Amino acid sequence: MSVSTHIRFILVGTQHPGNIGAAARAMKTMGLSRLVLVAPEKPLDEVAFRRSAGAEDVLGDAPVVQTLAEAVGDCRLVLGCTARSRRVSLEELLPEVAGQRAVAKAGERAEVAFVFGRERTGLTNEELQLCHAAVHIPSNPDFSSLNLAAAVQVLAYEVRMAQLGEAAMPVAEPGFGEAPASHAQVEGMFGQLAETLDQIDFHKGRAPESAMRKLRRLFLRTELSEQEVRLLRGILSDAQRMARLAGGSAN
Template identity: 80%
Template sequence: MSVAAHIRFVLVGTQHPGNIGAAARAMKTMGLGRLVLVAPEKPLDEFALRRSAGAEDLLDAAPVVATLAEAVADCRLVLGCTARARRVQLEELLPELAAQRAVAKAAEPAEVAFVFGRERTGLTNEELQLCHLAVHIPSNPEFSSLNLAAAVQVLAYEVRMATLEGQAQPQRDPEHGEEPASHSQLEGLFGQFGETLEQIDFHKGRAPESAMRKLRRLFMKADLSEQEVRLLRGILADAQRMARLAGAGGN
């Protein structure tokens, strides 16, 4: 299977079907064929087909899912394309470096997703929290609005160049014997962390969002394996059990 077969472009909450068709065309011109749609506002129509200009097969094959979490559940690297700084603190890459990281990860092989938000408002903070890295196209700050399909074309081109230049090198030793944790496995870990911190009264009345954002960044950087996630979840399960026993003893 080719490197490109492990890379998907995910469009979230797209408002205009024509933009989906144009994005499909931009992808196909660069040898990319995996398009995923998350809760588009309108179904694909004749306008989308016309704008795809020969990339109808990408539209026909594109799954439609309800949430971004579902779209990237099996991914090892998720890159969120964003036009401006957000409260969610992610390492921010220019398109060239983002594409090189994506192609290198896809060559392991591992599943990779580029995520694009709504035409008017982009990705929400909650959606960006599901991403490992942010990608910013350095457009003119005095006229920074970039059409969705144009943004897709920029990233698709950079992925194409990174693939052709052979810059992909496996990051995990195949003899290591440990499978990398999937996105959904990491989300399960984060959910259990949040529950555990609540049960041991870690926050002491403070808002939990800040601590969880920092924990997400920490573990996203760690490139955890499935075995490491299971180890951490086992530790958390014991902490939760002790918290329940302590609570029962205090009653």
């Protein structure tokens, strides 16, 4: 199975169907075919298929889902493409490095996603929280806004170049080591962690967002396995049980 079959490009909240068609064309020219649409403002229309210019199959096969979390639930590497400096603290990659990292991870038969936001406003902070790293295209600072399809073309090209540079990608043997946790499993652990910190009064009146951002960065760097997520969730469950007991005895 080709490395490119493990790489998907996700368009979030796209406002103009023609941009989706142009993005599909940009992908297909670089040998990529997995396109996912998250809550597009308008359905695909004649303009979208016309602008795909031969990539009608990419459009026709593109699933439509309602949330980014659903689109990346089975991914082990999620790269959010953004032109803005935001409060969400993420490792920032140049397109070349992002392409190389994506191809290396896909070579392990892991699912990888590049995420592109809305034409006018990009990705929200909440959506960027679902990403492992941000990708920034170093465009002219005086005119930094790229068309959506142009941004897709840049990243698709870097993925193509990374593939061409990898003559023989190492493939992990089935059953070797522990199975990596899916994006959905890790997000479930983060949800339980946030609940637990509230229950044990870890924040003590402070805003919880800062601590959770730091904890997310810490755990995302480790690439948790399914077994490790289960272990952590077991610890959190015991902490929650003790917090309930402590709360009951205090009454």
